[in-house]
Amino acid sequence: xxxxxxxxxxxxxxxxxxxxxxxxxxxxxxxxxxxxxxxxxxxxxxxxxxxxxxxxxxxxxxxxxxxxxxxxxxxxxxxxxxxxxxxxxxxxxxxxxxxxxxxxxxxxxxxxxxx
Amino acid sequence: xxxxxxxxxxxxxxxxxxxxxxxxxxxxxxxxxxxxxxxxxxxxxxxxxxxxxxxxxxxxxxxxxxxxxxxxxxxxxxxxxxxxxxxxxxxxxxxxxxxxxxxxxxxxxxxxxxx
DNA sequence: CGAACTGTACGACATTGATCGAACTACTCG
DNA sequence: CGAGTAGTTCGATCAATGTCGTACAGTTCG
Numbered sequence: 241x242x243x244x245x246x247x248x249x250x251x252x253x254x255x256x257x258x259x260x261x262x263x264x265x266x267x268x269x270x271x272x273x274x275x276x277x278x279x280x281x282x283x284x285x286x287x288x289x290x291x292x293x294x295x296x297x298x299x300x301x302x303x304x305x306x307x308x309x310x311x312x313x314x315x316x317x318x319x320x321x322x323x324x325x326x327x328x329x330x331x332x333x334x335x336x337x338x339x340x341x342x343x344x345x346x347x348x349x350x351x352x353x354x355x
Numbered sequence: 356x357x358x359x360x361x362x363x364x365x366x367x368x369x370x371x372x373x374x375x376x377x378x379x380x381x382x383x384x385x386x387x388x389x390x391x392x393x394x395x396x397x398x399x400x401x402x403x404x405x406x407x408x409x410x411x412x413x414x415x416x417x418x419x420x421x422x423x424x425x426x427x428x429x430x431x432x433x434x435x436x437x438x439x440x441x442x443x444x445x446x447x448x449x450x451x452x453x454x455x456x457x458x459x460x461x462x463x464x465x466x467x468x469x470x
Numbered sequence: 471c472g473a474a475c476t477g478t479a480c481g482a483c484a485t486t487g488a489t490c491g492a493a494c495t496a497c498t499c500g
Numbered sequence: 501c502g503a504g505t506a507g508t509t510c511g512a513t514c515a516a517t518g519t520c521g522t523a524c525a526g527t528t529c530g
Contacts, residue, residue: 263379270488297489300489307508337459346453
């Protein structure tokens with residue numbers, strides 16, 4: 241009863257993506273920032289994202305957000321050694337929701353200074 | 356002190372739209388359905404949307420959702436007589452987040468049967 | 471005017487969600 | 501092996517959200 245430990249999360253197949261779920265996953269500023277970071281820097285491991293994307297939260301909280309993103313289908317995880325790499329499922333998302341990620345990642349928001 | 360009564364809601368200017376807010380507004384299946392209904396049927400009044408979009412909820416709940424949509428900038432309201440018409444702020448949304456609404460409204464989701 | 475209709479505001483409540491710290495499992499490296 | 505690093509899971513909080521019913525304010529129309 242310790243399959244691979246770290247994992248209980250179900251990552252849906254592209255065909256099972258649900259728009260509301262994806263939107264909800266990206267509606268949180270922290271998760272949006274994480275997704276953007278990964279989109280712009282390619283595969284990145286958790287601690288890296290937390291630090292470099294300047295997400296002020298504990299690792300356990302990040303783990304929670306990561307789960308939401310994975311369950312929505314936004315990212316997938318690849319374990320390499322002790323690190324867990326996050327990868328944006330850009331192709332699947334583009335297939336299922338053409339234009340959505342471009343519109344979201346493309347920014348259009350980018351907090352204009354502090355706020 | 357009863358300006359126009361029904362209203363306390365602040366509808367942001369296009370320049371003040373915040374992506375997370377818009378995404379959160381559309382992340383709720385009911386609100387998404389309402390937005391889609393309005394997108395497809397043009398100006399519509401509340402009761403009409405509740406009924407025709409088959410939203411199973413009380414009027415007060417719908418009113419709550421309408422507020423969220425308005426505060427996010429997704430729709431605006433126009434009062435005509437006793438009715439309150441909802442209008443999708445498509446242009447503002449397109450200006451601020453090119454492609455976003457098309458990707459979201461375009462469907463791509465459309466619940467495949469019951470589920 | 472008064473009944474009927476449209477929608478909002480206000481509490482109340484239950485559910486979900488974000489957050490943390492601690493305990494734990496894996497892997498890496500010296 | 502043992503110290504250190506990487507993340508997850510668990511339980512506990514506390515805040516945010518969805519939902520309803522009731523009370524209310526404008527409008528319409530008989």
